Amino acid sequence: MARRSGLDELDLRILRLLTERPRSGLLEIARLLYVARGTVQSRLDRMAADGVIIGYGPELAPAALGYPVQAFTTLEVQQTSREHISRALAAIPELLEAHIVTGPGDVWCRIAGRDHEHIQEVIDHMLTIDGVRRSTTVITLSTVVPQRVLPLATEAAR
Numbered sequence: 001m002a003r004r005s006g007l008d009e010l011d012l013r014i015l016r017l018l019t020e021r022p023r024s025g026l027l028e029i030a031r032l033l034y035v036a037r038g039t040v041q042s043r044l045d046r047m048a049a050d051g052v053i054i055g056y057g058p059e060l061a062p063a064a065l066g067y068p069v070q071a072f073t074t075l076e077v078q079q080t081s082r083e084h085i086s087r088a089l090a091a092i093p094e095l096l097e098a099h100i101v102t103g104p105g106d107v108w109c110r111i112a113g114r115d116h117e118h119i120q121e122v123i124d125h126m127l128t129i130d131g132v133r134r135s136t137t138v139i140t141l142s143t144v145v146p147q148r149v150l151p152l153a154t155e156a157a158r
Helices: 009-020 026-033 037-047 078-091 115-127 151-155
Strands: 067-075 095-100 107-113 131-137
Touching: 009 037, 009 151, 026 037, 026 151, 067 078, 078 107, 078 115, 078 131, 107 115, 115 131
Parallel strands: none
Antiparallel strands: 067 107, 067 131, 095 107
């Protein structure tokens, strides 16, 4: 049997339900979509194996954990130190994500802090990492579009 690639309408309906009702079980999803539980399970298994689904954990809100201030920091780094810098950044709990980017900066980071002073402490700590030359930071004021992927999945399935 040939392996199907890409997403179809049923895959999207399953993903949409999981996004809207993340605590739903397979039986409930199958019932809502009028398909067999085994169909839902095999679709989820395939999407996980294909790397489409990369996690099932709860999404946590930094603000509810006591870190209401977020900032985006661009680090200029010594290129030969990227592995060392990546390991050091991964050890910072306030670092939510980091990406190597093109353009004037080298590493783009999203960080969370208790307040503006705490954001400054996190940035100061990042600047002590060997190979980090300088930083540029902007503080977020509000989120107009939260991190999302489902619209992209819908577009990819077309």
